[in-house]
Amino acid sequence: MKIRPLTGVLGAEISDVDVREPSSFKEIHRAFVKYGVIAIRDQSVTPEEQIRFAQKFGEININKFFTPHPDYPEISLIIKEPQQRMAIGESWHTDHSYDVVPCMASMLHTIEAPEVGGDTGFSSMSSAFGALSESMKNFLRGLSAHHSNDHVFGYTAKKQYETHQDGRVLNSELAVHHVIHPVVIKHPLSGKECLYVNKDFTTHVEELSEAESESLLQFLYRHASDIRFTCRLRHAPGTITIWDNQSTWHTSINDYDGYRRIMHRIVIKGSPIQSSLPR
Numbered sequence: 001m002k003i004r005p006l007t008g009v010l011g012a013e014i015s016d017v018d019v020r021e022p023s024s025f026k027e028i029h030r031a032f033v034k035y036g037v038i039a040i041r042d043q044s045v046t047p048e049e050q051i052r053f054a055q056k057f058g059e060i061n062i063n064k065f066f067t068p069h070p071d072y073p074e075i076s077l078i079i080k081e082p083q084q085r086m087a088i089g090e091s092w093h094t095d096h097s098y099d100v101v102p103c104m105a106s107m108l109h110t111i112e113a114p115e116v117g118g119d120t121g122f123s124s125m126s127s128a129f130g131a132l133s134e135s136m137k138n139f140l141r142g143l144s145a146h147h148s149n150d151h152v153f154g155y156t157a158k159k160q161y162e163t164h165q166d167g168r169v170l171n172s173e174l175a176v177h178h179v180i181h182p183v184v185i186k187h188p189l190s191g192k193e194c195l196y197v198n199k200d201f202t203t204h205v206e207e208l209s210e211a212e213s214e215s216l217l218q219f220l221y222r223h224a225s226d227i228r229f230t231c232r233l234r235h236a237p238g239t240i241t242i243w244d245n246q247s248t249w250h251t252s253i254n255d256y257d258g259y260r261r262i263m264h265r266i267v268i269k270g271s272p273i274q275s276s277l278p279r
């Protein structure tokens, strides 16, 4: 197995491995924890084999909002057709932060990719947090933030977004999740402190006024999407990409109008979020 880091902060490409081979998993999982996002190249797997590989990371979360694969409900179809303009997940976010116990990882198996474009951007939330001043870190450690999915998947979003109107996003009546998580979390596997707010799902900071919360969140979104904390990942048919939702953000780069892009997505359940403050 060859592992090639993509940047100095996160991301790695893995080649010369077959994910169906049980003995390969330990090293793949180690790379996943170390790099936050891994792209395993040239995998020829069936939906059943993708499901079996995903189950090695943990139990599968069956997504309510994205179109399910007709034969495998564990797999969501993330499709953008040539004539569609919006892509799913265009702004920086972490998947499922609106859940009481958010998912640990997400996995995309690329079925069809545009000739150029359609990459995914990732950002390291441990590096972004680590680059802040000690005073700002201490301030953030004492805060918690509200997360919701109503404005992204719910009725208000239904009126607004092409992805809801053309049937790629379903079940808006189920988008009622609202939770509070610490702004800084302790990663369950690496033990690192990570920023845990994101532009899509975080609505406000509990302990601050509306104006203070808005200013702080805008600052954090700008800071944590700085290019020095990011990597950009190219998809190709057969690539299996897996990322850690507690240590990274991601964004789907929508620069491929006129091309079809098809992904088979699986989400893995996580463990309860831990605050970085000692109990």
Ligand SMILES: [Fe+2]
Binding pocket: 089, 093, 094, 095, 250
């Ligand atoms: Fe996402």
